[in-house]
Amino acid sequence: MRTSINIALIIGSLRKASINRKFAEYMVSQMPESVSIKEVYITDLPLYNQDYDDTTLDSYERVRQQLKAADAVLIVTPEHNRTMPAALKNVVDIASRPYKESVWTHKKVAVVTASPGSFGGINSGLDVRKSMQMLSAQMMIAPEIHLSRATESLNYDGSVSPRTQKFLQRFVSDFVDFAGNTSE
Secondary structure (H helix, E strand, C coil), X not given: CCCCEEEEEEECCCCCCCHHHHHHHHHHHCCXXXXXXXXXXXXXXXXXXHHHHHCCXXXXXXXXXXXXXXXXXXXXXXXXXXXXXXXXXXXXXXXXXXXXXXXXXXXXXXXXXXXXXXXXXXXXXXXXXXXXHHCCCEECCCCCEEECCHHHHECCCCXXXXXXXXXXXXXXXXXXXXXXXXXX
């Protein structure tokens, strides 16, 4: 087990008031002091284009370096039209290129989805997992978090409800163990 762990956080929603951001912020607040978390901002990324592989785009390089430096990546995302949001798919593609230089190879990754709908963003989570497995990332399999009716998991003031806090605290504990385990 590592004594300090560096986590890259990707929030798949570009909305400032995203419910996924609220759940991510709560999980970050529950991380032990030995965990350093840096958000990977994806709002300024141009759409991936293979023509950019032979040039340097500052925003692409920033993202790639942040992900390379991380021991693990936590993705917290909604579902858009039964799949992952375009902005999230864009960062997945950017970090997988140029060819044979993917930062995802052997990177530990966990995904949490939340949606106001009945299915909790499960399709988004499964699509993220499918892409990551193809890119040879090490996916955290359990516990799975797909928060359905996620707005009901927030209090009137936007804070996470006590019932959901317990659920997310268990996930955080398991994720920290996963991220810090050097034998995987």
